[in-house]
Amino acid sequence: MTNPAKIKGDQTEREALAWIATGWPHLLRPNAMRMLGAGRRDDIGDLSAIDDVVIQVKASNPRTLTAALRAAAHGAAAQRVNAAARFEMGLTKYPNARGGSVRWLATSLVWPGPVEAVLDAGAAVSKAVVFVRDEAGPARTDRVAVVHGRGLPVMYLAPAEAWMSAFEHAAAVAA
Numbered sequence: 001m002t003n004p005a006k007i008k009g010d011q012t013e014r015e016a017l018a019w020i021a022t023g024w025p026h027l028l029r030p031n032a033m034r035m036l037g038a039g040r041r042d043d044i045g046d047l048s049a050i051d052d053v054v055i056q057v058k059a060s061n062p063r064t065l066t067a068a069l070r071a072a073a074h075g076a077a078a079q080r081v082n083a084a085a086r087f088e089m090g091l092t093k094y095p096n097a098r099g100g101s102v103r104w105l106a107t108s109l110v111w112p113g114p115v116e117a118v119l120d121a122g123a124a125v126s127k128a129v130v131f132v133r134d135e136a137g138p139a140r141t142d143r144v145a146v147v148h149g150r151g152l153p154v155m156y157l158a159p160a161e162a163w164m165s166a167f168e169h170a171a172a173v174a175a
Contacts, residue, residue, distance in 0.1 A: 010034075012059035013046050016091050019104060020049050024164055027171075044083035045076070053087040053167065054080040061095050066125040068092050073107035073155045080110075087112050087170075089163050094133065102133045102140065106163035111156045113170035115144050121157075123149030128157045141165040 013034045021028050032049040045054040056076035060068035072090025080088035090107035097103040121128035128145035137143055144158040 008059045009057075012093050013057045015093065016055070016057045016104070017047055017049055019160075020047075020164075023161070024050075024168075027164075027168070042082050043075075043079050044085075045079045050087075050167075052085050053089060054083050054085045056088075056090045058090065058092040060092055065092070065095065065129065069105060069107045069125060069129075069157060070152075070155065073109055076107075077109040087167060089160075089167075091160055094129075101135060102159040102161075104160035105129065105132065106156075106158050106160040108156050108163065109153050111144070112163065112167040113173070115156065115166065117144050117146040117156070118142060119145040121145045121147050123147065123152075125157070132157060132159050132162075 017032060017034060021032065027050050029049060029051050032047070035045055035048050046057040047055040049055060054076050056072045056079060058068040058072040069090065069092050072092045076088035076090045088108055088110060092105045092107065094103055094105055119128060119131045121131070125147050128147050131137065131145050132143045134143070140159040140161040142162070144156055144162055146154060147157055148154045
């Protein structure tokens with residue numbers, strides 16, 4: 001019998017791949033797919049979707065959101081090193097997101113380009129989440145929060161659209 005957490009994780013990875021394919025088909029690599037061998041010591045990400053980008057996908061519930069965001073960022077950073085990739089993105093599905101609200105949150109220890117953080121959240125991940133999901137705030141691509149403190153490395157948190165926009169800009173500059 002399959003583990004319910006594994007089923008939820010697999011479903012979330014499929015949704016993440018579909019989200020990228022729908023919003024950014026021009027960035028999608030041929031034969032984009034979910035990666036096999038999750039949890040290996042030399043893991044190189046959950047999705048093989050965009051060239052030179054490691055993507056770590058996390059599902060969460062309201063009680064585990066902060067831990068999932070941090071785990072996605074730190075996991076993607078380690079996997080970027082394993083894959084010798086230039087970019088990393090932790091992609092976490094916000095629990096029970098509806099309608100036009102921000103559904104996918106991106107976290108990264110290395111932002112894909114220059115960033116002027118709109119919010120310095122200190123160590124408060126929950127404060128950063130509220131800011132990046134605020135529909136009345138700045139445009140989705142302009143909402144980036146920096147989380148730091150408690151001996152942890154700096155983590156960037158934003159709507160996933162903001163990460164994708166920054167990545168597109170960085171890729172265009174590098175081309």
